[in-house]
Amino acid sequence: MVSAPRRGRCIVVALFLLAGFVVVLFRLFNLQILQAAELTVKADRQHRKAVSVQGPRGSIFDRNGKVLAINVDVPSVFGVPASLDDPSGVARHLSPVLHVRAGEIERKLKQERSFVWIARKLDPEQGRRLERMPLEGIGVVMEGQRFYPKGPLLSHVLGFAGMDSQGLEGIERRYDPYLRGEKQMVVLQRDALGRTVFPKGLHEQTPSTGHNVILTIDEVIQYIAEKELEEAVTATRAKGGIVIVMEPRTGAILAMAVNPRFDPNAVQGISADRWRNRALTDTYEPGSTMKIFVAAAALEEKVMEPGTLVYGENGHMVVARTVIHDHERMGWMTFAQVVQRSSNIGSVKTATALGEERLYRWLRAFGFGERTEIDLPGEVAGLVKEPRDWGRRSLASIAIGQEIGVTPLQLVTAVAAIANGGWLMKPHTVSEIRDEKGRVVVRASPQVRRQPISPESVRTLSKILEGVVTHGTGSKAAVPGYRVAGKTGTAQKIDPKTGSYSSNLSVGSFVGYVPADDPRLAVVVVIDEPQTEAWGGVVAAPVFRRVAEQALQYLGVSSQEPVKLAMTSRSEMARP
Amino acid sequence: MKTLTVIAAMALLLLYVWERVEIVRIGYQVERLKVKKVALERERDELQVKLSALTSPERIARVATGKLGLVPPERGQVILVDLKPEAPAHRGRGPTMLDVKLARNEPMWKVP
Structure with a gap:
């Protein structure tokens, strides 16, 4: 039996508890039913975070x-x-x-x-x-x-x-x-x-x-090109330089070196001038390297044959009241010698025999005056004026690589066409694009642009260009054990102050391919404003040799001629 | 019968609760592993950069010539040999790697 006071206390406690529950119930009702919609939104906002x-x-x-x-x-x-x-x-x-x-x-x-x-x-x-x-x-x-x-x-x-x-x-x-x-x-x-x-x-x-x-770039060949270019630029105290190494058969770029270099990890404060890819954004007057294409046109049009005799006017000829000189006095020479000894007068006479229209058509056929459509930004088309805009001296000037603006990339692409049996390829730097899991998204295949010149003319021209290196102006480009074909070029630059050709500012270049009978590499070397010596055969040809020699060895291209072993007598004795 | 139903219902309820708890627990585990994965990927990329910088041809050339005193081979010290399939194979020493390679270059019906 429960006593009265105890019972009273029980009721009080029960009432307290009840009151508590009522409060809780009321709050629950309020939160879960009355404010439900509003609070759900709020909670979601706190749980979820969109980033x-x-x-x-x-x-x-x-x-x-x-x-x-x-x-x-x-x-x-x-x-x-x-x-x-x-x-x-x-x-x-x-x-x-x-x-x-x-x-x-x-x-x-x-x-x-x-x-x-x-x-x-x-x-x-x-x-x-x-x-x-x-x-x-x-x-x-x-x-x-x-x-x-x-x-x-x-x-x-x-x-x-x-x-x-x-x-x-x-x-x-x-x-x-x-x-x-x-x-x-x-x-x-x-x-x-x-x-x-x-x-x-x-x-x-x-x-x-x-x-x-x-x-398509090979890190090692790129390093070889950059190292050799750097050394040449330092040795000649030049303003800069460019080396491009291309695979003639595919148009794949193996190396593209531009000097001076910059570090892409720290580009702040470096001017656009420094990081512009001058191999394709800047044009220059190529000088004698243009004679390759004048000769190609003359051979294909049957205007000249390697043995055709050309008179060198003893190194002095007047064209449109200006004088064209040769670097040595030459009399009668064969057409092959015109190219090999880099005779300006011989080349002007060849171009004259071709005529304005044909020369223009041939330069355009080799890709000058249009973009190569390489997969890099900023490429320029260069400058090849139409014959109706030519002056009286233009034909002669263009024949020796003046009054025409080309990029080093155009030059090496055109020479690669000669190395590639006449097929002009589209240069490219990307071979594949793969997704995260390694699946191929895009695969670049070699693209032919056109065949400007027949394989027969290419063979004749290639022999002549080999002669440039064996007994012409490009002897310093010779790579022991391999047959090299190429051409030197020395171009005066226009002095920005006077607007006429400068006597001390020049561009020395060499463009060629190796091995001449089965070309694996087409290389162009351009040295901008060398101070010690201007001639392309002296400043650029040795860079070609060093780059080609190391790259061929790296690629495992075996030499075509017997090589003299460089063994010491001691190691020979040690052999059984 | 009634008791059995109640026990079954309780068991189902417990199973459901256990399952929910387990999902949350594994969810947290997955998130922890994801964080770890990101950290490991980051470390992989950092090491990739280091490896790439250390194997750059410029550095290798610098170390080879400067530290190790190596010099580039002189002309004639490296001779590349063109291996043609018709080159005479080694005889009497059993097949070498060279022979196997050469044989594979030949059409099947020519292999003796």
Whole structure:
């Protein structure tokens, strides 16, 4: 039996509990029914977080799969000034890690803004040190940074990408639509602690990575070309230079070196002049290398034969009231000798025999005055005037490579056509584009543009061009053990001050291919404003030899002639 | 009968709850592994950059000539030999790698 006071207490407790439940029920009713719609939206907003994620940019490889450009996530540090109690203390902590003066950081942290970048794109190691240093109001995010691990190697072809991973120059720009990673909005589910929860439905949302681009360039040949060019430019105290190595059969570019070089990892403060790919953006008057194409036209049009005799006027001829000189006094010579000894007068006479219209048509047939359509940005068409715009001296000038503007790329492409049995190929630098999983998206196949010259004329011309190296002006281009065909060129530059040909500014060049009977490489060497010596046969031909010799050896092209063994007597004795 | 139904219902309920808990637990595990994957990929890329920089021809040439005192081979020290399928094969020593390669270059019906 329960006593009356106890019973009273029970009722009081029961009433309290009931009142509590009523309050809870009321609140539940309020939250779950009355405010349901509004709160659901609010909760969703807190659980879910939509972030825009940029898929990483694809990599660039050379023809053997060596990495030339790659994206790596690197840390960037930001601050939230509003949630900082002690900006100067935080700045003092950060200063030694970021290598930035404490005062500088403090100034940033005291700004009246909700978000400030303190340092962007740091070293991965700095990021790890920052993570071990929990500071309120300081955060680290990862951003994609473009790395060019080989430094200045191939910089003019690769170009570079900007702060927000957009291609700005070179391959990076031309192939940006392929390289660029996809941008995607990703919705993340978070729990009360802000951790990401695996989303319902199990489908993953990850932005796709950009495609990988595989070049036709060979890193080693590129290095050989850049090294030899650098040495020549230094030795001749030249303003700069260009070397292009091409595979005549396919039009694939194996190396494209432009000097002076730049480092694509640090392009800030470098002028556009420095990173422009001058091998295809700048034209120059080619000088005597043009005689190859005058000769090609004359052979194909049957105006000349290798044995046709041409009178050299003893090195002095008047054309349109101006005098054309030869570098040596020559009398009667064969047409082959005109090319081999680089006679201006002989070449002018050949061009005269061809006539204006035919000469113009032939230069255009070899691709001068039009873009080669290489897959790199900024290419120019060069300058070949139409015959109706020619002056009285134009025919003679063009015959010796003046009054015409060509790019080094056009020159090597045209010479490669002669090396390739007359087939003019489209030059290209990309061989394949593959997606993230290695599946081929685009495969570049060799493209023929046209066949300007017959194989018979090519054979005759090739013999003449071999003579340039064996007993003509290009003797320094000879590669021991291999047959080389080519042509030297020395062009005066127009002095910007006087507007006429300068006596000391010149461009020395050599263009050729090797081995002459089964060409594997077509190479052009252009040395801009050499100070020690002007002649292409002296400044450019040796670069051709050194590049060709090393590249042939690297490619495993065996020599055609017996090579004298360079064994020491000791090692010979050691053999059984 | 009634008890059995209740037990079955309880068991089903527990199974359902266990399943939900397990999904959440694995979900967190997946997320942890994803974070780890990203970190490992990042490390791979960093190492890739390092490898690529270390194997750059410029550096190799610098180390070879500067540190190791190597010199480029002189003319005639490297001789490349063109191997034609009709080149005489080694006899009496059993098939070597060279022979196998050469035989493969021949059409099937020519191989003895």
